[in-house]
Amino acid sequence: MNTTRRRFLAGTAVVGIAGAIGTPAIFGKAFAQASNTLIFAAAGTVTGSWDPSSHTVAPQITAEGFLFGRLTLCPMTPDNPGEILPDLALSWSQVDEHTLEYKLREGVTFHDGKPFTARDVKATYEYASDPGRPASAWYPGRVDVEVVDDLTVRLSTKAYGYPALNFWYVSSFLPILCADDVANPDTLKQRPNGTGPFKYVGTTGDQINFQAFDGYHGGKPMIENLIWTYVPDANTRVLGLLNGQYHLTERLEPEQYASLSKEAGIKTDRSLSSENKYLHFRCNKPPFDDVRVRLAAFHSIDREQVLAVVGEAGQASNCHISPVKFGFTDVEGYPDYNPAKAQALLAEAGFPKGQGLPEIEYITSVGFYPKTREYGELISAMLQEQGFPVKLTTLEPAAWEEQLYRRADGQGPGHIVDVGWITGSPEPDLVLRPNYHSSFALINGINDPEIDASLDKERNALTTEERLKVLQTETLPLIAAKAPSISLFSSVFLRAMSDKVDGAIFFPNGPIDLSKATLA
Amino acid sequence: MAFAIEFFLRRLSQGLLIVLLVAFVIFTLLRIAPGDPIRIILGPMATATAMEETARELGLRDPIPIQFGRFVMQVAGGDFGHSFIRGKQGGASGGSQDGAMELSQRASVMDLIATALPYTLILAGLGLLFSFLIAVPIGLAAGLNPNGWQQKLGLYMSSFFVSLPNIWVGVVLIYLLSAKSGLLPAIGYRNIAYAIIPALVVAIEMSPVMIRAISVSIASNVQEAYFNVGQVRGISRNKMIYRHVIRNAAVPLLNVFGAQMIGMLLGGLFVVEYIFSFPGIGLLTINAVFQRDFPIIQAVAILASAVLVLINILVDFASTTIDRRLKF
Numbered sequence: 001m002n003t004t005r006r007r008f009l010a011g012t013a014v015v016g017i018a019g020a021i022g023t024p025a026i027f028g029k030a031f032a033q034a035s036n037t038l039i040f041a042a043a044g045t046v047t048g049s050w051d052p053s054s055h056t057v058a059p060q061i062t063a064e065g066f067l068f069g070r071l072t073l074c075p076m077t078p079d080n081p082g083e084i085l086p087d088l089a090l091s092w093s094q095v096d097e098h099t100l101e102y103k104l105r106e107g108v109t110f111h112d113g114k115p116f117t118a119r120d121v122k123a124t125y126e127y128a129s130d131p132g133r134p135a136s137a138w139y140p141g142r143v144d145v146e147v148v149d150d151l152t153v154r155l156s157t158k159a160y161g162y163p164a165l166n167f168w169y170v171s172s173f174l175p176i177l178c179a180d181d182v183a184n185p186d187t188l189k190q191r192p193n194g195t196g197p198f199k200y201v202g203t204t205g206d207q208i209n210f211q212a213f214d215g216y217h218g219g220k221p222m223i224e225n226l227i228w229t230y231v232p233d234a235n236t237r238v239l240g241l242l243n244g245q246y247h248l249t250e251r252l253e254p255e256q257y258a259s260l261s262k263e264a265g266i267k268t269d270r271s272l273s274s275e276n277k278y279l280h281f282r283c284n285k286p287p288f289d290d291v292r293v294r295l296a297a298f299h300s301i302d303r304e305q306v307l308a309v310v311g312e313a314g315q316a317s318n319c320h321i322s323p324v325k326f327g328f329t330d331v332e333g334y335p336d337y338n339p340a341k342a343q344a345l346l347a348e349a350g351f352p353k354g355q356g357l358p359e360i361e362y363i364t365s366v367g368f369y370p371k372t373r374e375y376g377e378l379i380s381a382m383l384q385e386q387g388f389p390v391k392l393t394t395l396e397p398a399a400w401e402e403q404l405y406r407r408a409d410g411q412g413p414g415h416i417v418d419v420g421w422i423t424g425s426p427e428p429d430l431v432l433r434p435n436y437h438s439s440f441a442l443i444n445g446i447n448d449p450e451i452d453a454s455l456d457k458e459r460n461a462l463t464t465e466e467r468l469k470v471l472q473t474e475t476l477p478l479i480a481a482k483a484p485s486i487s488l489f490s491s492v493f494l495r496a497m498s499d500k501v502d503g504a505i506f507f508p509n510g511p512i513d514l515s516k517a518t519l520a
Numbered sequence: 521m522a523f524a525i526e527f528f529l530r531r532l533s534q535g536l537l538i539v540l541l542v543a544f545v546i547f548t549l550l551r552i553a554p555g556d557p558i559r560i561i562l563g564p565m566a567t568a569t570a571m572e573e574t575a576r577e578l579g580l581r582d583p584i585p586i587q588f589g590r591f592v593m594q595v596a597g598g599d600f601g602h603s604f605i606r607g608k609q610g611g612a613s614g615g616s617q618d619g620a621m622e623l624s625q626r627a628s629v630m631d632l633i634a635t636a637l638p639y640t641l642i643l644a645g646l647g648l649l650f651s652f653l654i655a656v657p658i659g660l661a662a663g664l665n666p667n668g669w670q671q672k673l674g675l676y677m678s679s680f681f682v683s684l685p686n687i688w689v690g691v692v693l694i695y696l697l698s699a700k701s702g703l704l705p706a707i708g709y710r711n712i713a714y715a716i717i718p719a720l721v722v723a724i725e726m727s728p729v730m731i732r733a734i735s736v737s738i739a740s741n742v743q744e745a746y747f748n749v750g751q752v753r754g755i756s757r758n759k760m761i762y763r764h765v766i767r768n769a770a771v772p773l774l775n776v777f778g779a780q781m782i783g784m785l786l787g788g789l790f791v792v793e794y795i796f797s798f799p800g801i802g803l804l805t806i807n808a809v810f811q812r813d814f815p816i817i818q819a820v821a822i823l824a825s826a827v828l829v830l831i832n833i834l835v836d837f838a839s840t841t842i843d844r845r846l847k848f
Contacts, residue, residue: 233795398810
């Protein structure tokens with residue numbers, strides 16, 4: 001058949017009209033989701049093992065929030081950071097210096113149908129606190145668990161020489177595993193089996209599928225299916241929310257949060273997190289092995305300007321732990337922006353106006369935390385203004401992470417490193433010991449006997465009141481005065497969701513409680 | 521026939537050398553660039569001892585030439601290895617400090633590529649179709665009317681399209697066609713409708729080169745003496761265009777298509793798939809780069825260079841059948 005100009009024009013007109021009229025009819029509902037299925041566009045994904053003791057990865061901790069129960073629940077609000085609510089335990093008490101007792105909830109079952117008992121608590125705590133487990137750094141040390149009866153356990157730290165009170169807040173963080181799974185680590189790795197509101201169905205590519213658990217002790221969730229879809233690009237997550245393909249997303253940039261706040265059909269959530277953003281000094285090499293140089297850098301940085309750059313994603317705080325952590329206080333004498341003091345300290349350290357300082361490499365990431373490049377440039381300029389010869393190195397997350405921690409020889413690359421530290425319990429030691437105790441000092445390498453002594457003192461306090469006092473009046477002011485790192489601000493998590501989602505509760509370390517949420 | 525055999529033998533052996541060279545460069549660059557896959561496999565707080573142990577298990581502490589030799593032998597046997605990060609179900613899953621997944625639990629690179637390839641082919645096919653629909657009428661009209669408004673339209677449109685970054689076009693099209701109007705889905709893939717907006721972005725990126733190539737090639741032929749002589753001898757203008765001008769213009773167009781368009785298409789698809797979370801080879805590769813999943817990056821680089829080399833060989837061969845002078 002010959003194509004004539006007339007046929008061609010007629011054909012294109014038909015295609016055009018079909019496009020204009022037919023497309024919405026054909027595709028209008030093409031991406032509507034199955035009812036009662038919530039799609040969560042996540043910024044990260046899980047590890048290759050479902051064993052909670054095998055990793056320290058934040059996105060998996062969020063996934064575990066859907067799947068597992070814990071003995072207690074800490075909402076971690078800035079107004080009452082030490083508040084503890086029941087979860088799998090209904091009550092708890094301190095028996096003596098080395099013993100905590102928990103009374104457990106009756107009638108709870110695991111996703112595989114096995115009943116939850118004291119035996120599971122014993123298996124979980126003794127397994128996860130074993131120093132051989134990769135995530136044992138989260139826990140204060142080994143613990144023995146005595147099964148008093150099916151619904152009563154006693155945590156004992158007597159054999160290991162530290163107060164049991166160290167588990168007071170950690171108990172809200174450790175996912176409770178089934179004892180039979182703990183006995184079989186391969187099963188533990190391959191599929192999660194918790195007591196949480198959602199059970200694991202399977203993984204397809206970058207999608208993880210969860211289903212409401214009929215036997216959840218708090219009542220079956222109203223959202224029937226939950227799909228965790230890993231979407232690395234923040235713009236894609238936002239656009240997917242706007243076009244209705246996703247219902248909920250996280251880790252928004254401040255600009256995205258601002259524009260989504262004005263969108264019809266979208267709700268936003270802004271909540272203080274348990275993460276602070278730090279600039280760690282490499283304290284075990286010059287010039288930051290001198291506290292005066294560290295403090296001079298501290299006094300050179302105007303943190304108000306940094307916060308202006310960070311916008312909605314940050315909140316001012318003068319402390320090395322977040323306001324949602326037990327022990328937080330606005331530290332008196334926290335080093336402020338004071339160029340004159342910076343100059344005096346530099347001169348006293350033998351570097352008047354920065355003369356004689358080596359080139360200082362400031363390592364930061366881009367694409368992981370909000371605005372790191374922007375405020376990195378600002379901080380570099382402020383330090384340069386005081387005479388610090390700073391060179392800013394901006395790396396994508398994988399390269400940055402490689403540079404972040406100290407290596408086998410105790411040294412780490414560069415001199416200043418930007419990083420956040422997020423943990424899932426009000427327990428302050430989850431931040432303080434890995435970062436400031438000389439036996440860890442994972443990034444800054446500080447080795448200061450006074451800081452070590454103060455950290456041990458607060459850890460060994462016999463009551464929460466005593467511990468609070470030591471933290472607020474001794475430990476945190478001492479860390480600020482020694483400045484192994486600068487805590488720049490506390491991070492604020494920015495999320496957005498369809499206005500059809502109601503009743504979602506967000507925790508400051510990332511997990512989301514959807515057990516009572518609805519999807520209209 | 522003898523020419524064809526000699527041609528393919530010569531060009532394929534040259535091509536193999538090029539692919540080997542590309543493989544070696546990519547292989548080496550991955551290992552000397554910052555970003556240790558072991559940190560991603562084991563997670564942020566892995567100890568130095570655990571990291572060394574895993575690196576040795578994966579053979580990453582051997583000298584690069586030894587690693588490369590081992591890799592080439594493996595590829596020669598048809599095996600591109602297993603992902604460092606992805607499990608058998610295909611999902612990214614680094615960060616467990618219990619060590620790297622057992623080999624049997626890690627996804628085979630060829631399986632991952634075979635799963636992703638059909639999506640990429642759909643997107644590439646639709647993108648090419650849209651680019652032809654845009655570029656052929658505009659390019660032809662511009663080439664046949666080198667002094668008319670059609671030529672100006674072709675020039676302005678290609679200049680306009682070439683100045684639009686595909687990331688920006690992608691975001692704007694998703695916003696307009698999906699988020700605001702609800703006409704089309706945009707993120708991920710469930711049916712062909714999901715490929716339309718990304719394919720439009722691919723087409724907008726590719727059509728300027730096509731418009732320019734078609735218009736320049738046609739215009740140069742139209743301005744040659746044979747075009748007017750043919751018409752003086754009684755052959756209609758349309759016949760001259762269809763039977764002679766287009767045929768003569770085809771050789772440079774084929775070269776542009778082979779040398780430039782396929783390269784552009786491959787590059788464009790990577791970015792477009794990432795923006796649209798489209799589950800093809802591009803998304804797989806970009807995530808592999810972020811996660812330092814060396815086996816996937818190596819395999820995709822080798823396959824992409826092999827495809828480019830093969831297409832160029834085929835284009836050159838096709839050119840010789842269109843214009844037999846090129847045989848010599």
